[in-house]
Amino acid sequence: MPQRIFTIDFETICAFSNNQNIELPYHLWDLEKTFEKMQAILETHQVSPTFFILSSTAEKYPKLVKQIAEHYDIGTHSYNHNLINTFTIKEFSQDLKKSIDIIEQLTGKKVNKYRAPGFSLPAIDYMEQLIENGIETDCSLTPINHFYGNKTTNLQTPYRIQLKNGIIKEFPITTFKFFSKNIGFTGGGYFRLYPYSLIKHFTSKTSYLMAYIHLSDIEPNQAKIKELSLPLQFRRMVGIKSAERKLRNWLNDFEFVDVETANETINWEEQPLL
Numbered sequence: 479m480p481q482r483i484f485t486i487d488f489e490t491i492c493a494f495s496n497n498q499n500i501e502l503p504y505h506l507w508d509l510e511k512t513f514e515k516m517q518a519i520l521e522t523h524q525v526s527p528t529f530f531i532l533s534s535t536a537e538k539y540p541k542l543v544k545q546i547a548e549h550y551d552i553g554t555h556s557y558n559h560n561l562i563n564t565f566t567i568k569e570f571s572q573d574l575k576k577s578i579d580i581i582e583q584l585t586g587k588k589v590n591k592y593r594a595p596g597f598s599l600p601a602i603d604y605m606e607q608l609i610e611n612g613i614e615t616d617c618s619l620t621p622i623n624h625f626y627g628n629k630t631t632n633l634q635t636p637y638r639i640q641l642k643n644g645i646i647k648e649f650p651i652t653t654f655k656f657f658s659k660n661i662g663f664t665g666g667g668y669f670r671l672y673p674y675s676l677i678k679h680f681t682s683k684t685s686y687l688m689a690y691i692h693l694s695d696i697e698p699n700q701a702k703i704k705e706l707s708l709p710l711q712f713r714r715m716v717g718i719k720s721a722e723r724k725l726r727n728w729l730n731d732f733e734f735v736d737v738e739t740a741n742e743t744i745n746w747e748e749q750p751l752l
Contacts, residue, residue, distance in 0.1 A: 481636070481744070482687040483649060484525055484734035485617065486516065487555055487593065488546065489532035489692065509535075510542060512697045519696075519722070523729035528737040530555035530593040530617070530690075533577040536584055543584050551736040553591025553617070554578055563600040571607040578611055591737055593690075594618035597651060599630065602641065609644045615741060617688065620651040622660045635686050636740070637750040647746060649737060652687045654680040665690035670717030674724045681732055689734065696722040 490509060520527065528551040536543040546552060556562070557577040562570055578589045592613045599605065599618040608616055616639075619631040631650050639646050653660035662668040663680050664687060681687060694700065698718045702711060717724075735743075 480685050480687070480733075481740055482681070482684075482732055482734045483689065483737055483740050484527040484729070485593070485688070485690045485737065486527050486529050487532070487690060487692045488529045488535060488543075489555060489559060490535050490538070507694065507697060507700055509539065509693060512693045513542060515722075516693055516696060519726060519729065523726070525729050525734050526550060526736050526739075527734070528553055528591065530591070531581055532559055532595075533557045533580040534559070536580055540584050543581070547581075547585035547587050551591075551738040552581065552585065552587060552589065553593060553615075553737065554581055554589050554613075555593050556595050559595040561596050561598040562594045562604060563598045567603055567607060570604055571610065574607060574611050574613075578613075588612070590614040592616050592618065597630075600628070602639070605639060605646060606641050606643055608646055609641055613646065615647045615649065615737060617649045617690075617737065619648055620662075621653055622651075622662055633750065633752075635749070636744055636746075637752060638746060639752055645751070647741065649688050649740070651690075652684055654683075664688060666692060666695065667713050667716060669724070670695060670721045672717075674720075674727050677724065677728060678731060681728070689728075691725065696725060698722075 529546050530553045531543060531546070532555045534557055554574070554577040557573045557580070560573065565573065574592070581589050590613055592608055592615070597618055597620045605616065621629055621631055621634055623629050631648070633650055634652055636647065636649050639648055651662065652664050653662050663672055663677055669677065669691065695718065706714065
């Protein structure tokens with residue numbers, strides 16, 4: 479049976495510029511209204527995702543984060559969305575611990591899942607810190623070089639990683655093969671860029687898929703941000719007017735589960751151990 483996982487990155491960060499986060503100001507975007515729209519989509523299609531919560535956003539929207547935790551599976555997406563490949567291991571550990579503490583204090587739920595901002599987790603040494611801080615499942619590794627980091631895995635199926643201090647379960651990003659090159663299609667700008675016919679085709683060909691969406695991906699009524707260059711403006715807004723329709727079609731045409739459900743249904747002893 480295909481294992482297709484749906485996740486949402488809960489954040490107000492809309493782009494990186496010169497290694498700095500660009501955040502959507504409150505007056506340019508109503509996050510709560512966009513969340514209500516997303517929740518209605520999820521309820522219509524009976525999809526329960528995992529929300530990877532940015533803790534600095536959680537501090538600004540504590541009631542909303544509590545609501546999310548009451549209804550959905552959750553994980554951490556770091557504290558302030560800084561690229562992990564700009565951190566020392568010590569800085570990464572501090573950021574991770576802070577993010578977990580904030581979410582656990584707000585929700586009363588244990589946080590044991592992680593996704594790195596921009597899929598920027600750079601090396602195995604950093605993954606040791608995940609286990610040290612109680613993370614059991616990671617969704618950060620990617621089989622492609624991309625804007626914010628390098629290729630970090632060759633696998634596109636769930637697998638286990640043996641570390642000095644234990645084993646972590648990994649759900650990597652899914653791509654499609656174009657000649658000899660892996661190309662992303664399952665989230666963010668990739669999802670907004672491609673026509674739905676291609677997304678549907680590639681999804682139907684996979685036995686495993688990790689989908690990721692940001693709330694801002696389905697909100698076309700966003701003002702331009704002066705700090706962004708023209709290429710960044712393009713990457714931020716490309717396909718945004720049709721993204722909600724594509725998302726509804728995707729959730730209607732395929733069955734998705736959250737990370738926890740996938741975790742429970744996989745026989746991990748049969749998955750590769752690296």
